[in-house]
Amino acid sequence: MLSRRGLLAAGAGGAATLSVWPAAVTASEGRAPREVLTIAAFPLIDEIGRAALSRWRTLHPEVALRILTRQYIDHHTAMTTALSTARGLPDVMALEASFVGRYARGTGLLDLRQPPFGIEQLRDRVVPYAYQQAVTATGAVVAMPTDIGPGTMLWRTDILGRAGLDGNAIGRSWDDYLAAGRQIKARTGAFLVAAAQEIKDIALRDGRQPGEGLYYDADSRALADTPRFERAFEIALRARQAGLDARLTAWTNEWAEGYKRGKLATALSGAWLVGQLATWVAPETRGLWRAAQLPGPTYAAYGGTFYALPRQADARRRALAWDYIRLMTLDTGQQLAAFKQQDAFPALREVHQDAFFDGPVAFLGDQPARRLWREAAARIDAMPVHRQNAFADEVVNTELDNVLTRAKPIRSALADAQRLLQRRALR
Structure with a gap:
């Protein structure tokens, strides 16, 4: 992230x-x-x-x-x-x-x-x-x-309107979010999200224990073999199997076109994405977006x-x-x-x-969205940052790709990730 x-x-x-x-x-x-x-x-x-x-x-x-x-x-x-x-x-x-x-x-x-x-x-x-x-x-x-x-979910009013959905309600839980994605796909043809990895990135932050980092605990023990990782991978896999993600790499031309042409119904990102959509990614979509808290709800940085x-x-x-x-x-x-x-x-x-x-955010149809982001900032849990986090990101994303595109079993993928993360933690 x-x-x-x-x-x-x-x-x-x-x-x-x-x-x-x-x-x-x-x-x-x-x-x-x-x-x-x-x-x-x-x-x-x-x-x-x-x-x-x-x-x-x-x-x-x-x-x-x-x-x-x-x-x-x-x-x-x-x-x-x-x-x-x-x-x-x-x-x-x-x-x-x-x-x-x-x-x-x-x-x-x-x-x-x-x-x-x-x-x-x-x-x-x-x-x-x-x-x-x-x-x-x-x-x-x-x-x-x-x-x-602070993280936020952005949603398109026009796409969700055609799907008969309320964007402020679709993120109450991950089940609700994926169900909304299926309804969006069936009624509008739009994808729920650009990439299943976005879902994994957020879901992985649910359920951390006090003092835990994202990938390692306070004693540098790798955490990839925990239920938290298994659940995050399962949610991302469900999205992929239902055809809800567009399989787009962030910041590519294809990714930007997805937002410009109304092919992506939501975005899970930092609040700063609003400024990028407004200035160069998809300025023509001004007024069509609104903000909500991340699905779960989850509060992530x-x-x-x-x-x-x-x-x-x-x-x-x-x-x-x-x-x-x-x-x-x-x-x-x-x-x-x-x-x-x-x-x-x-x-x-x-x-x-x-x-x-x-004050109103013009790109978001004058929604006072900064209030949401202020609330998220106050509710994000402190999370220690391990020196091997960048390496862990690469390993976990590689194993997620193995699950999504090569049908590797989730437990096998996480076992392999655990082994590599633990070995690196000792360096």
């Missing part, structure tokens, strides 16, 4: 270095900055950083900001290398949620509980599950959340962004680096602006009471 930035930034250009404040200032002008603070980011996060320049200039007119932008994967690869070699370290690094868990097991990031940071005093100001994602097994807190991705401080970065700029993080994560005006301009749903809870959350 990639985040919005992971998906959108995949096609972005290569590395670029931008000295964004001050621009082209020379020492002869008498205004040369005494310090330069380097921020390593990826697309969209860099845009949010540039939008905050005037505020930063007010706080620290003597400190230049240099934002290093790399494509999403290149950025995280570069940060992995920098942390392991202590070379090319920025003062502040942006990290997508899935990478926080990978880095948290190492010693490359500062524990923000320590002075002068005191992040524990800020805990109640941010969404609980997002804060918990940055907590290591030893209790260290290695990153500060800035935005989150689709990515998010954090800021972290490398342990071996120059300590002389550490206080400035923390000031930058505080600006980007704790300034209500900055958080709200990022939400309005870049669909970056705020991790800062006090922003959630702003009147903007009660």
